[in-house]
Amino acid sequence: MSLVNRYKVQLPSGREALNTFAVVRDAVLVLIILFVLSAFWPFRTVPTGSRGVITQFGAIKGIQNEGLVILAPWEKLALFSVRAEEAKIENADGSTSDTQPVKVSMTVRYSISVARVAEVYEKYSHDGDLSSYVQTATQEAFKAVTARYTAPDLIAQRARVSGDIAAALRTKLELYGAQVINIDMRNFAFSDDYMKAISAKVTQEQLRLGAENKLKTVEAEQKQKVAIAEAEASALRAKADGEAYANLKVATAQAEALKVQNAALAQNKDVLELRRIEVEHTKAERWDGKLPVNMYAGAPIPFLTMGK
Structure with missing residues (x-):
């Protein structure tokens, strides 16, 4: 074959x-x-927490809310997040008004303003992530705010410092179409030498306060003792005054009684004389005519008074 x-x-x-x-x-x-x-399916979906940016040949034609979107074949849809985002800033550094270096770590939560989605999409981000802008703005705000405080004030007024940083950051992020939700400050610290100095100062202050409290306690105890002594003296004085007053009243009453008696006697001499005569008359009636056997010198002889 x-x-x-x-x-x-x-x-x-x-x-x-x-x-x-x-x-x-x-x-x-x-x-x-x-x-x-x-490639040209006209039905699209914008999920919750997002906005749909519709472009036509690269130009923004509209912003769609959550839900179903119908596109023309020549249109494109980009999803843009308007949820809360967060940017972590580690070891942001600054300097206080008394030239003390300070560092802090912060977490900034922010979101894109819904009314400015098109602007942010066109100028800064196609997905709503502005973390790089937030980090830069936070560093600048932190430096600007800490420069207005001394180191002790920065520690004592931490809540106020946080509020000032948030206010400054809101102003800066407003330029990028973002709004600040809140700020969490972490690891707020100065240099080791300064922290040791603060610790020593705090210890001295606590000792001083302890000594002042002890002195106040002693002073309070002394004042209490003085008050007790004064109260006791006042009580004794009041008692003496009361007794003296009572004695005075008794003496006054007795004197008044004597005055009354003397006045009564002075006003009733005739009555007394009549009573005396009555007594003598009674004695004469009862005499039996006998003279006393024994008489002492100078004793009166009854009823031998010779008239003229």
Whole structure:
């Protein structure tokens, strides 16, 4: 058998060739249709927490809210996040008004203003991530604020410092279409030497306050003792005054009684004389005429009074 006959391939007939070509053609058309539909599918979805930026040949044509969006074949949709984002700033450094270096780590939470999505998309970010801008702005705000405080005030008024940083940062981020939600300050610290000096000062202050409190306690105790002594003296004085007053009243009453008695006696001398005569008369009536046997010198002899 010749080589030609040995390796001869049987070619399909004309009808079979046409059928094969039609199958391939249909498959290609289906693929093309699927590709076109996938590339130019008009229905899109904007998820919650996002905005859809519709562009046409690179130009922004509109902003869509959450939900279903129908696009023309020549339009494109980019998703832009308006959720709260956060930027972590590590070891931001500054200097106080008394030239003390200070460092802080912060977490800044922010979000894009919905009304300025188109501006932010065009100028700064296509997805709403402004962390690099936030970090730079936070560093600048921290330096500006700490320069207005002394180191002791920066420690004592930490809440106020945080508020000032937030206010300064809001002003800066407003330029980028973002709004500050809150700021968390972490690892607020000075140099080691300054922290040791602060610790020593705090210890001295505590000792001073302890001594002052002890002195105040002693003073309070002394004042209490003085008050007790004064109260006791006042009580004794009041008692003495009361007794003296009572004695005075008694003496006055007695004197008044004597005055009354003397006045009564002075006014009733005749009555007394009459009573005396009555007594003598009674004695005379009862006398038996006998003189006393014993008489002492100077004793009166009864009823021997001689008239003129």
